[in-house]
Amino acid sequence: MARIAFLGLGKMGQGMAGCLVAAGHDVSVWNRSPERGADLAARGATIAPTPAAAADGAEAVFSMVADDPASERVWMDDDGALSAMAPGALAIECSTISHTHVQRLSAAAAARACAYLDCPVNGPPSAAASGDLVLLVGADTADLNRARPLLDVVSASILHFGVVGTGTAFKLINNLLGAVHVASIAEAVQLAHKLGLDRETLIAAVESGPCASPHVKRMIRPMAEERLADQFGLAIGLREKDSRYCLDMVRSLGTGMAVGAVAYDWYRLAIETVADQDDSAMLQITTANNGKLPES
Numbered sequence: 465m466a467r468i469a470f471l472g473l474g475k476m477g478q479g480m481a482g483c484l485v486a487a488g489h490d491v492s493v494w495n496r497s498p499e500r501g502a503d504l505a506a507r508g509a510t511i512a513p514t515p516a517a518a519a520d521g522a523e524a525v526f527s528m529v530a531d532d533p534a535s536e537r538v539w540m541d542d543d544g545a546l547s548a549m550a551p552g553a554l555a556i557e558c559s560t561i562s563h564t565h566v567q568r569l570s571a572a573a574a575a576r577a578c579a580y581l582d583c584p585v586n587g588p589p590s591a592a593a594s595g596d597l598v599l600l601v602g603a604d605t606a607d608l609n610r611a612r613p614l615l616d617v618v619s620a621s622i623l624h625f626g627v628v629g630t631g632t633a634f635k636l637i638n639n640l641l642g643a644v645h646v647a648s649i650a651e652a653v654q655l656a657h658k659l660g661l662d663r664e665t666l667i668a669a670v671e672s673g674p675c676a677s678p679h680v681k682r683m684i685r686p687m688a689e690e691r692l693a694d695q696f697g698l699a700i701g702l703r704e705k706d707s708r709y710c711l712d713m714v715r716s717l718g719t720g721m722a723v724g725a726v727a728y729d730w731y732r733l734a735i736e737t738v739a740d741q742d743d744s745a746m747l748q749i750t751t752a753n754n755g756k757l758p759e760s
Contacts, residue, residue: 465487467489468523470492471493471495471525473504475592476585479590479594481493482593485507489614492510493518515537516545517543523553524553524554526556532561554581554610556614560709563633563636582632585599586598588697598623601622601623640721642679647731647746654747682695692741693744699742700741700742
């Protein structure tokens with residue numbers, strides 16, 4: 465069994481770390497609020513006082529945190545994980561971070577002779593807890609092969625996009641595409657309400673229609689019933705962050721994503737009032753603004 469550190473015990477991190485503990489690995493965990501590790505400690509994990517303490521002696525260090533600043537803190541601060549990692553250890557960043565930060569972080573890992581895996585994930589907290597995530601990997605093939613026995617514990621599928629940075633690139637594209645789907649269905653439902661369309665017929669038509677993506681199918685009933693989704697998805701604030709990171713990447717390439725930029729504007733507006741709520745709260749925003757974005 466491997467000695468593993470896991471940094472970040474939010475909804476996703478809790479589940480992933482739990483899978484590694486259940487598989488019999490020696491897991492040391494760190495979280496900004498140590499009490500989040502109590503359940504894992506009861507199951508055999510060790511709570512570390514700093515990321516460096518968690519990473520000391522670890523063969524692999526996982527991170528699942530909110531954004532670039534949180535990632536920089538757990539890896540690159542004076543008491544960050546990289547300060548304690550031995551040459552050859554695996555640095556596995558599962559957070560959704562910016563493409564620019566991936567390059568900075570992978571360079572910092574290389575300076576410590578550590579192998580960096582760009583490894584964001586697809587899937588809800590329930591998939592994290594059951595080990596059924598889809599991993600979106602950018603990494604050297606040899607490094608990925610070394611990490612596979614650990615990655616298999618937390619995932620149902622591993623998609624290798626290429627070199628470091630490509631996993632995050634796809635993740636950002638994917639989450640901006642999700643923003644487009646959610647903003648679009650919110651606008652459509654807002655208009656359907658104004659037109660007086662029968663609610664159940666609307667739901668049935670959307671669910672069986674050609675635009676019924678998983679996002680749309682998850683959103684149509686709660687939005688049609690003017691409530692939040694039963695199963696919490698991605699928080700508005702996190703979707704705004706991911707979409708912003710994607711558009712920053714787009715601009716760095718000298719290209720554009722015009723439809724994505726409009727969806728992002730809805731999320732930028734939404735974080736002022738419902739940042740911590742599920743994506744389904746976007747209906748509140750489109751309805752309050754009568755389907756019209758205010759001029760910036």
